[in-house]
Amino acid sequence: MPSLTFVLPHWLYWAMLVVFPIVAMVMARRGRRPTPGNRRLYSLPLAYFVLITGGMLGLHRFYLKSLWGLLYLPLFFAILFANAHQRTAREAFSDASNIVRVSQSTIERETARAEDDAAQLASLREDLAAAEEGSFAKRSVELRLKRQERRMESSQQRIAQAEADLRDKQVVADSSGADRRYWEVFAFVCFLAILAFMALDAVLMPMMVRRANARIDDRADPADEAVDAVEQSEFEKDRSHVARGWSGWIDALSFYSGEFVSYWSVIAVFVYYYEVVARYVFNSPTNWAHEGMYLMFGMQYLISGAYAMLCESHVRVDVFYAPLSPRRKAMADILTSVFFFIFAGVLLATGWIFAADATRVNEVSFTEWQLAYWPFKWAIVVGAALIVLQGVAKLAQDFRVLATGVPHTAREA
Structure with a gap:
């Protein structure tokens, strides 16, 4: 969308x-201009006003008492449904993509660090072999060697974890990205359909208003008269x-x-x-x-x-x-x-x-x-x-x- x-x-x-x-x-x-039978006619300007402000829900059709307005509602709710799924997919894609980026950065960083650690580890082993047995220098090299081995092991664990996260989250990112694109296209197609219906109704609006007014007979509607009486009484009461x-x-x-x-x-x-x-x-x-x-x-x-x-x-x-x-x-x-x-x-x-x-x-x-x-x-x-x-x-x-x-x-x- x-x-x-x-x-x-x-x-x-x-x-x-x-x-x-x-x-x-x-x-x-x-x-509104009344008919001879005291019925009120539908207004073309008001119909266009409702089309502009509420056309996505087909309210202009309901204003003219046309059941074709029900055609708009499934499309509108389909857009809401698609956008809800699109937001969910976008959040999943964002979270997965972030983990993928972090994992890739971790692998690059820890791989370079592991290579340096491996070189230092080889050097320490050579120093250990050359050191005199029981000397202070040999004990120092042994401690440094153990510390370097633990560091090397920690780097390898981080690399292994990052590779596992990369494999898992890359699948999620690809899947959620595809879902997001699908629901985005789906919502956009529904939106274009509503726009097409609204454009068609904008052209047909004068005819629809004439037909709605033609359905009005000369009999007064008691419901309309009751509403008018209530509105008039409230106005007169305040006035x-x-x-x-x-x-x-x-x-x-x-x-x-x-x-x-x-x-x-x-x-x-x-x-x-x-x-x-x-x-x-x-x-x-x-x-x-x-x-x-x-x-x-x-x-x-x-x-x-x-x-x-x-x-x-x-x-x-x-x-x-x-x-x-x-x-x-x-x-x-x-x-x-x-x-x-x-x-x-x-x-x-x-x-x-x-x-x-x-x-x-x-x-x-x-x-x-x-x-x-x-x-x-x-x-x-x-x-x-x-x-x-x-x-x-x-x-x-x-x-x-x-x-x-x-x-x-x-x-x-």
């Missing part, structure tokens, strides 16, 4: 975080928290900022899909996917705080709070708001310090991707500012409820 060397450019990363949510928000509001009046502008800002960053989760799906394919299909794990996504989720967590506060989605213990009347709830919120503003103020101040320091030194990540950190730290400031503004709006609405006893959604604030 060929390797992937693509590294996401920094400018494309930031453009993706800005442009994709805007396009998604527009598409979510526009929806109902936006008050009227001047505080409603802050509520709207919190609402749309939360909706904006929510679509970043969809980006994560695409990026991690690419990471899985790059890692397990092409054996080319990225050095940017994980870092880019966890930094993105950090910003999402910070910026969506105001949205969570607006929709009352934060986790809290409300055993005593829930049964209270609207006026008493407002009183409790006003009394406890001092703790909220302390927290939000500290978050804003420290976030500003962190962001300013990171901007001044142009702080970047420690990975090979070298992504600038200062935009992420300014997200702390943005998130804290949104939370402070939402806290001000909530405080104003609580004072109104305290004065009138009417929830903020009932009348203008």
